[in-house]
Amino acid sequence: EPEVTQTPSHQVTQMGQEVILRCVPISNHLYFYWYRQILGQKVEFLVSFYNNEISEKSEIFDDQFSVERPDGSNFTLKIRSTKLEDSAMYFCATRGLYNEQFFGPGTRLTVL
């Protein structure tokens, strides 16, 4: 069973709009990650987040992306001005006891 849920399962937006993707841990977690998977391609790391701070980010995670944990529970990924190439499946993950990462079911983002 995944240790996180994600909402929405599918988001459709217009190019240039802001979107917020949400990740809700089922139990207490300190480590969070976002990855994306463009259709038919490999999974790519975006950012890791620990103790309310970004601990590592990839070159994909530019200024249009941001993450936060506003209420101590939900972990969000915001894309400020979406582009067509942001269309992808976005996965949130948390860390297990042995450094494994457990992924949520994903949010499919479609930018029109």
Place this chain on the structure above:
Amino acid sequence: AQKVTQAQTEISVVEKEDVTLDCVYETRDTTYYLFWYKQPPSGELVFLIRRNSFDEQNEISGRYSWNFQKSTSSFNFTITASQVVDSAVYFCAQTQGGSEKLVFGKGTKLTVNP
């Protein structure tokens, strides 16, 4: 450089056949972790196994087994007596050093036909 190569793009087998999925990794670190994930047609990513660089023992879990060989930088995955439900894309992945960034291979799509 950190890289994971899954040379097999697609594999098709008939049910009950054994199948091995190859994974070759590159790293400059002596400390690293290797993983396999399954992505069924429904799209979620399911964790299968984690192995650290200091533990070369092979592992068996039911019909699944993993062969880790540092000498060839490989971490291959074998499914014995495959079943239709094994049909999925399988990803090999790696973290290295103090980084928690998972670097994935491109995946191998396995189709098991009845």
